[in-house]
Amino acid sequence: MNSRPCSCPCSREGVRFLAVFLSGRARKDRVLTVDRLNELLLMGALVLLIAVVAVRLASRSGLPSLLIYLGIGVVIGQDGLGVRFDNAELTQVLGYAALVVILAEGGLGTKWHEIRPVVPAAAVLATAGVAVSVGITAAAAHYLVNLDWRQSLIIGAVVSSTDAAAVFSVLRKVPLPPRLTGLLEAESGFNDAPVVILVVALSASGHAERWYALLGEIALELAIGAAIGLAIGFLGALAMKHVALPASGLYPIAVMAIMVLAYAAGALAHGSGFLAVYVASVILGNAKLPHRPATRGFADGLAWLAQIGLFVLLGLLVTPHDLAGDIWPAVIVGLVLTAVARPLSVLLSLAPFHMSWRDQVLLSWAGLRGAVPIVLATIPMVTGVSESRRIFNIVFVLAIVYTLIQGPTLPWLARRLRLGDPEAPTDLGIESAPLERLRGHLLSVSVPEESLMHGVEVGELRLPAGAAVTLVVRDGKSFVPAPTTVLQRGDELLVVATDPVRDATEARLRAIGHGGKLAQWLGAGGRPGGGPGGPRKAP
Missing domain, CATH: 1.10.20 (Histone, subunit A)
Incomplete structure (x- = not known):
């Protein structure tokens, strides 16, 4: 050398x-x-x-970060620093790997109690809703942009999938009701699977002579993926609870390996690997695993790395000077998708679930696109579909333009529709680290500016027997509190709880954060009328 x-x-x-x-x-x-x-x-x-x-x-x-990542790729690319990159197959492979990590992180952060009531609605929206959106968008591409039916159907299928990364990142900053947050997160986790199957089928044959056979294949792959995801998720959670690893840093690696295993097993079994990894990650994220905060932080960091790498790579793949002729076709197709196809798919899919018109308007506008459609647009390029470069360009422009429009305006629309309360007390940030030998937990509690825990005495927290506030950090100084110590905004609390009362302690702390001293009267959730039994009086 x-x-x-x-x-x-x-x-x-x-x-x-x-x-x-x-x-x-x-x-x-x-x-x-x-x-x-x-x-x-x-x-x-x-x-x-x-x-x-x-x-x-x-x-x-307020600018979506994915646009900046794409811009970095464009600057490095052919029209910038001169890096010429046209390997669509490599982009597809790396894109699939990135989507696995992004779906895994999203599933870990999905709260089962929020999505459980809306799983049927999300499943219908991710299947029947996708079919409606594909049909309408394909018709627009054929009749308004003069693409042939094969190309039109591929574009319709590619852009009908919402992007998990965009949905997860935007929704967690918007104070929406849990029913809407859960529905959108579940839909974005579910709809990648049928769309990938459909795009691959259309790119291979161009059309489905036996549409019922294609539907049967999609249903079978989804069933296999869901079954494998459930099996690996439950077995993985059981194993993680009973296997004592020698170092805490191994737990996040093991959890991530289990989720990747779910994807690989689902794909090799001719099922939907994307659905398998999402289902498994939801199960693992809602199980009481050791070192949950560390696992979430590790997965979050990997997801950021996957998003950055994926968007930069997609920016490299595109050639900006070739986009000029496809800007207006992309705007037209995107307008029909956003203003017609998505609202109709929401209206028809959710008709049996009797959702309010405000909810349906927000769901229609929250169908965010991002990296997923662009990655899927590489499939026809790899399989050699005619005009595949134009398909990619149209999808690329569409994703950028409508992400730039929908993402920043979603919080404004939620406020106009009076969905959620932006002035509601901010939820507490609670992290736990299990004390295996003591069979207990350390809860790290942050008191944000809007929390109603401000002004509450430590003794007024009335934590369950077996839990106690052991330390308070204020203005960079720590001290052991007395029962009469008044908590303030910005305080950091260290709460020790035994294993049997860990969940009750966390619930009580969240109730105080929302209801302050009145939490005992407002119910378990700290909100008016909050528990299953309604308001209850303090003992």
């Missing part, structure tokens, strides 16, 4: 090697050496750091 000083990653040589490496056209004189590896690592680290800073900028400006 020839040794030489590392060149700057932005030099022509480094950029040329990156282009060759990404495109998979390496020659003997372009093999991956240590020096080349150093260049790639430096470029990758710089891209990641820029993307992390972009998250902060996006949160301040």
Whole structure:
């Protein structure tokens, strides 16, 4: 191996090697050496750091972060620094891997008690609703944009799937009622599976001569994926509860491995791997696993990494100067999808569930697109469908334009429809770390600015027997509180709870955060009329 000083990653040589490496056209004189590896690592680290800073900028400006990631890819690409990347097959493979991680993280954060009442509605919206959306969008692409039926049906199928990453990230910042949050999260977790099956079938044959056979295949793959996800999820949760690992850092790795196993097993069994990984992750996320906060943090970090890498790669794949002729077709198809197809699919799918018109309006507008449609648009490119590059360009422009419109306006629409209460007390942030040998838990409780725990004395918390506030951190100083210590905004509490009263302690703390001193009268949830038995008087 020839040794030489590392060149700057932005030099022509480094950029040329990156282009060759990404495109998979390496020659003997372009093999991956240590020096080349150093260049790639430096470029990758710089891209990641820029993307992390972009998250902060996006949160301040309200601009969806995915657009910034895509922009980074475009800047590095052919029309920017000159990296030529056109490997659609590699993008599809890496995109699938990223979607597995994104779905796994979303499932871990999904609360079963919120989605359980709306699972039937989400399942109908993710299947029958998708079929309605595909039909209407395909008709618009055929008659308004003059695409043939094969291309139109592929576009209709590709853009009919909501993006899990976009939905999970946006909804958790919008104070919506649990029924809507649960329905949208469940739909985004479910609808990737049937859409992937449909896009693959249409890209392979172009049409379904026996549509009933295609529907049967979709139903079978969904059933297999759901069954495998349930089995691996329950078995994995059982194993994690009874296996004592030598280091706490191994628990998040083991949980992530179980979820990836669910995807691989589902796919190899000719089922839906995407549905399998989502179902398994929901089960694991709602099980009382050791080191749950660490697992969530690990999965969240991996999901961010997957999103950044995926969006940058998709930005590299697109050629900006080729998009000009497809902007208006994308706007027209997206307008029909957003203003006609999505609302009709919501209206028809949810008719048996008697949802209010306000809920249906919000659900219609919250059908966010993002990376998923762009990744799915690589499938016809890999299979050699005619005009596949145009399909990709239309989907790319559509995803950018309507994400830019829908994402920032969703909180405004929720306020206009009077769904949720933006002035409601902020929920408490509670993390727990199990004390295996003591059979207890440490609860770390943050008191946010809007919490009604402000002004409550420690003795007035009335925690269950077996739980106690052991430490308070205020203004950077910690002290052991007395029963008469008055809690303040910004306080950090350390609560020790025995295993039998851990859940009751967390419920009580959340009730105090919402109801303050009146939580005993307002019920278990700390809200007027809050428990199953209605308001109850303090003993």
